[in-house]
Amino acid sequence: MSPSKKTIKTAVCAQPLAHQKAAKKLKQNAPKEEELYDLADLFKAFADSSRIKILWALSASEFCVCDLADALGMTQSAVSHQLRLLKQSRLIKSRREGQSIIYSLADEHVKKVFSLGLEHVREK
Amino acid sequence: MSPSKKTIKTAVCAQPLAHQKAAKKLKQNAPKEEELYDLADLFKAFADSSRIKILWALSASEFCVCDLADALGMTQSAVSHQLRLLKQSRLIKSRREGQSIIYSLADEHVKKVFSLGLEHVREK
DNA sequence: ATAATATATGAACATATATTCATATATTTG
DNA sequence: CAAATATATGAATATATGTTCATATATTAT
Numbered sequence: 328m329s330p331s332k333k334t335i336k337t338a339v340c341a342q343p344l345a346h347q348k349a350a351k352k353l354k355q356n357a358p359k360e361e362e363l364y365d366l367a368d369l370f371k372a373f374a375d376s377s378r379i380k381i382l383w384a385l386s387a388s389e390f391c392v393c394d395l396a397d398a399l400g401m402t403q404s405a406v407s408h409q410l411r412l413l414k415q416s417r418l419i420k421s422r423r424e425g426q427s428i429i430y431s432l433a434d435e436h437v438k439k440v441f442s443l444g445l446e447h448v449r450e451k
Numbered sequence: 452m453s454p455s456k457k458t459i460k461t462a463v464c465a466q467p468l469a470h471q472k473a474a475k476k477l478k479q480n481a482p483k484e485e486e487l488y489d490l491a492d493l494f495k496a497f498a499d500s501s502r503i504k505i506l507w508a509l510s511a512s513e514f515c516v517c518d519l520a521d522a523l524g525m526t527q528s529a530v531s532h533q534l535r536l537l538k539q540s541r542l543i544k545s546r547r548e549g550q551s552i553i554y555s556l557a558d559e560h561v562k563k564v565f566s567l568g569l570e571h572v573r574e575k
Numbered sequence: 576a577t578a579a580t581a582t583a584t585g586a587a588c589a590t591a592t593a594t595t596c597a598t599a600t601a602t603t604t605g
Numbered sequence: 606c607a608a609a610t611a612t613a614t615g616a617a618t619a620t621a622t623g624t625t626c627a628t629a630t631a632t633t634a635t
Contacts, residue, residue, distance in 0.1 A: 340515070340517035340518060340521065340610085340611075358507070358569065362569065362572060362573075363500055363503050363504055363507065364500050364503075365572040366497070366503050366565070366568045366569065366572055367497065367498055367499055367500040367502075367503045369568050369571060369572055370494045370495075370497035370498040370503075370568065371494075371498040371622095373490070373491065373494035373497075373498070374491055374494040374495040374497070374498035375491055375622085375623075376487055376488050376491040377623075377624090378491075379487050379488075379490050379491045379494075380487055383482070383487060391464070391581080391582090392581070392582060392583090393464035393580095393581065393582085394464060397464065401624090402624075402625070402626095403581080403582070403583095404582090404583085404584085404624075404625065404626080404627095405623075405624055405625075406582095407582060407583055407584080408583085408584080408623075408624080409623080410582095410583095411583080411584085417571075423631090423632085425581090425632070425633070426579095426580055426581045426582080426631080426632050426633060427580095427581060427582080427632095428581075428582060428583095434571075436567060436570065436571045439567050440564065440567055440568070441490070443560060443563055443564055443567065444490045444493050444494065444564070445482065445486065445490065446560065447493060447541075447558075447560045448486060448489040448490055448493055449486075464580085464581075495592095499592085499593075501593075501594090515611080515612090516611070516612060516613090517610095517611065517612085525594090526594080526595070526596095527611080527612070527613095528594075528595065528596080528597095528612095528613085528614085529593075529594055529595075530612095531612060531613055531614080532593075532594080532613085532614080533593080534612095534613095535613080535614085547601090547602085549602070549603070549611090550601080550602050550603060550609095550610055550611045550612080551602095551610095551611060551612080552611075552612060552613095
């Protein structure tokens with residue numbers, strides 16, 4: 328296609344890393360690569376309105392699956408799939424009670440994350 | 452396939468909302484529907500390892516686009532696209548400096564969210 | 576044991592989204 | 606103004622993900 332390029336566009340600056348010191352500091356203090364992936368995965372659990380609603384509900388009270396479905400206007404299946412993801416992220420826990428499985432928040436992290444998030448969202 | 456179903460499976464409990472009081476309380480205190488969507492959107496910004504890396508870098512120091520690309524091993528284009536998303540979420544801000552655009556965190560929320568997230572991830 | 580109820584799950588489908596490629600825009604330099 | 610540099614962006618593609626449908630598993634009641 329192109330006859331012959333005079334210049335080759337590079338992906339990086341001609342003078343890369345103008346902020347050498349900052350970059351150095353970055354590498355020193357950086358969490359392990361794996362931790363950053365875990366972090367992203369954690370926030371993925373919050374990154375869907377269905378799961379947000381479920382978490383919000385559970386922050387008010389524990390609920391069984393079908394009550395959640397009913398309260399949130401979701402199908403039982405959809406709720407169940409999402410509960411599995413939330414449990415994998417260790418944000419919720421469950422216990423059996425007769426035929427029902429009762430879900431609740433695993434710890435206080437969820438509420439804290441919510442508070443921070445709302446704080447940000449509500450700031451114009 | 453099925454000759455004729457005797458029972459119709461419903462999506463909800465036979466006795467829905469066993470936790471009536473909790474459900475009531477839920478509806479009273481609930482953030483507006485829209486706020487929950489905004490919350491989910493906010494966390495979507497954190498829900499990708501590329502953006503997490505970018506945010507982490509910016510929590511150490513401000514950077515121009517190509518330095519970010521260089522430091523994180525991403526293309527200039529990919530970084531630029533993600534920076535746009537992060538800016539839309541009001542997590543970062545930018546200013547021009549000659550040919551470069553310098554990006555930095557918009558406020559302290561990001562660092563706080565990071566701390567909470569890491570806390571959760573690091574708890575076995 | 577059989578029926579009813581509650582929950583979980585695999586497969587299929589539709590949608591969302593992250594990256595790449597090519598190129599446009601904006602600023603500085605010669 | 607032309608060339609070089611830095612950044613932004615639209616289109617295409619590949620992948621990830623949320624929901625639905627059908628059905629499996631588990632518990633309780635008769």
